[in-house]
Amino acid sequence: MSFSSRDFRDCLGQFATGVAVVTARANNGAKAGITINSFASVSLDPALVLFSVDQRAATHSLFAGECDRFCINILNRDQRDLSDLFSSPVQDRWEDLVFEDDCHGVPKLIGNLATFSCKRHAIHDGGDHSIIVGHVQDISMGNTGDPLLYYGGRYHSLGE
Ligand SMILES: Cc1cc2nc3c(=O)[nH]c(=O)nc-3n(C[C@H](O)[C@H](O)[C@H](O)COP(=O)(O)O)c2cc1C
Numbered sequence: 001m002s003f004s005s006r007d008f009r010d011c012l013g014q015f016a017t018g019v020a021v022v023t024a025r026a027n028n029g030a031k032a033g034i035t036i037n038s039f040a041s042v043s044l045d046p047a048l049v050l051f052s053v054d055q056r057a058a059t060h061s062l063f064a065g066e067c068d069r070f071c072i073n074i075l076n077r078d079q080r081d082l083s084d085l086f087s088s089p090v091q092d093r094w095e096d097l098v099f100e101d102d103c104h105g106v107p108k109l110i111g112n113l114a115t116f117s118c119k120r121h122a123i124h125d126g127g128d129h130s131i132i133v134g135h136v137q138d139i140s141m142g143n144t145g146d147p148l149l150y151y152g153g154r155y156h157s158l159g160e
Pocket of ligand 1 (some may be wrong): 019033034035036037038039051052053054056057058059060083086087088089150
């Protein structure tokens with residue numbers, strides 16, 4: 001490789017994204033979630049979306065294993081705390097958190113810009129990540145507002 005890992009990450013950081021929290025419920029009823037910015041739309045018909053999850057993430061075994069349903073919660077600019085919460089090594093990320101279950105019992109966050117309720121469609125090899133493709137079963141548009149953005153390794157808001 002002609003470039004360092006640091007330079008690669010910095011270069012990737014030039015692509016501005018939104019931020020989402022992917023949530024799921026394990027077989028034992030435990031709630032799980034992870035902050036991601038690897039969300040992408042894939043297909044309109046069928047309705048497919050994807051995200052990638054690091055194989056070293058504690059939640060990897062859930063999203064690439066037992067949890068075949070998940071919600072992708074698109075965060076607004078006022079939900080930065082949720083992004084921090086679901087990307088930090090916190091004992092219980094769900095303590096004191098307000099959420100509701102979708103019709104399949106998957107926890108979804110409240111106050112998002114939008115939520116995609118998905119059934120896992122495919123898992124692809126993505127190097128040190130797994131690419132999870134979800135078949136969208138239901139959608140909800142939440143609060144109108146500005147998205148939480150991530151660019152250059154930092155959060156941003158529209159117009160900043
Ligand atoms: C803005 C942002 C975007 C992130 N995007 C991803 C992502 O797309 N995939 C991923 O695996 N981790 C991503 N992470 C890192 C995870 O959120 C973080 O490693 C988390 O602690 C993993 O939790 P877990 O070990 O409990 O699964 C992102 C973190 C932030 C702050």
